[in-house]
Amino acid sequence: NARMRLQQSIHTFTDLCWDKCINKISNKIDRGEETCLTNCVERFLDTSLFIVKRLEETRKNLS
Amino acid sequence: NARMRLQQSIHTFTDLCWDKCINKISNKIDRGEETCLTNCVERFLDTSLFIVKRLEETRKNLS
Amino acid sequence: NARMRLQQSIHTFTDLCWDKCINKISNKIDRGEETCLTNCVERFLDTSLFIVKRLEETRKNLS
Amino acid sequence: AQELINKINEKCFSKCITKPGNKLESSEQTCVAKCMDRYMEAWNIVSRAYISRVQ
Amino acid sequence: AQELINKINEKCFSKCITKPGNKLESSEQTCVAKCMDRYMEAWNIVSRAYISRVQ
C-alpha cells in the first residue's frame, strides 16, 4: 500500500532527523532547526541515490 | 493474542528501563535501582496516557 | 528459509560489530579493525552459548 | 496515529523524564506537552520536505 | 524465552565485552552471568509494576 509506505517513511525520517536537529525543547521550532530538518531529509535521500548509483556503476564495471 | 502482547510490552519496558536505571552490574539490584525500574514503568504509562488525552482534547477543540 | 536467516544474522552482526570496531573511516579496514570484527562475531556467539547453557543448568537445578 | 503516538512517547519520555519519580511532575507534564507539539511540527516539516522531493 | 535470551545477549554483550579478544575471558563470563541475573531480576520487577498497573 503506497500511502502506508509514504507514512512509514515520514515516521522514519522524523525519528532520524529529530535526533540530528532538535537539541532542546523550546516554544517553537526555530529557523535553524527547520532548515536542519528539511536538509536532513533531502541529504538523506541524496545519500541514498548516491549509494545506489555507485553500486550500479561497480556492478557495470565488474561485468 | 493478549498474553503475547503483554509479554512483548514487558520486554519493551525492561529494555527501556534497564538502560535508564541500571548503570553498573552489581551482585543484586539495589533499592534505588528497583524504585527507578518501577517508577520508570509507571511514569512511561502516565506519559502515554497524558499524550493520548492531550491529543483528544486538541481534536475536540478543533471540531 | 535457512539462506535468508543466515543473511539476516550477518546483517545484524555487521551492524553491531561495525559500531564496536570501526571508529573512523580510512582507506582500508586495518589489521586491528579486522581482528576486532572477527572477535566480535565469535565472542557474541560465545556469549550466546554461555547464556543458553547457564539457563539450562538453572532449570535443571530447579527441577 | 498509533505509530506517531508511540514515537512521541519514546522521544518525549527520554527527553523529559530523565529521573522517573513517584509521580509525573507538573514540570515534566509541561515538557511532554511542549515536546509533543515540537514533534508534530517536525513531522509536518519532514512531510513537506519528503513529499516535495518524491513528487 | 527466545526474546528474553536475545535481549540478555544484546545488553550483556555490550556491557561486559567492551573489547572483544581471542576468547571469552573468565572475567567476562563472570560479568555476563551477573548481568544475566540482574536482567532477569529487572524483568520481574518490571512485570510486577506493569501488571499491577494494567489490572
Add this chain to the structure above:
Amino acid sequence: AQELINKINEKCFSKCITKPGNKLESSEQTCVAKCMDRYMEAWNIVSRAYISRVQ
C-alpha cells in the same frame, strides 16, 4: 541487497553528514563512498567469521 543498502545508508549518513547543508558536499560524497566500501569489507569479514563458526 535492499537490507545492505539500508544499513549503509543509515551508518554512512550518520558518520558522514553530521550537519546536513544545502547540498551533498563533495567531501561528504567522498566520505560516503569510502564508508560504503568499508561497510562492505566489514560485511565480508563478518560473513567469513560467522560462516566458519556455524559450519
